[in-house]
Amino acid sequence: MPVLALRGAITVDEDSPEEIDKQTTRLLTTLYERNTLSHDDIISIFFTATSDLRSAPPAASARRFGLVDVPLLCGQEMDVDGSLTSCIRLMLHLETSRERSELRHVFLRGAVVLRPELAEEGDER
Helix, strand or coil, X not given: CXXXXXXXXXXXXXXXXXXXXXXXXHHHHHHHHHHCCCHHHEEEEEEEECCCCCCCCHHHHHHHHCCCCCXXXXXXXXXXXXXXXXXXXXEEEEXXXXXXXXXXXXXXXXXXXXXXHHCCCCCCC
């Protein structure tokens, strides 16, 4: 079965474990709903967070979401002058028979500015 990747991002209101958990869960839930994913579809997820987010790793939220047997990795997003802050990004690798054009990437809240052409109603704050 082909391996494809989904992208997603979301911003958080503050650097707290509760806020990181809440918004990471929202991002994963939206990706699952829009792409009718199941845990068995997921190969791995690579998360990044901007340098201002240090209180909790997004992968811990993914474990609480139920991804207990999926390889997860966190890294720091490049700290580029003028870039979006308070942002969690992910690249989710999955096995699927769908075409690449059928996948729906998800950019929520303030992260809509990263890929405005992919925004759907309700994706912004």
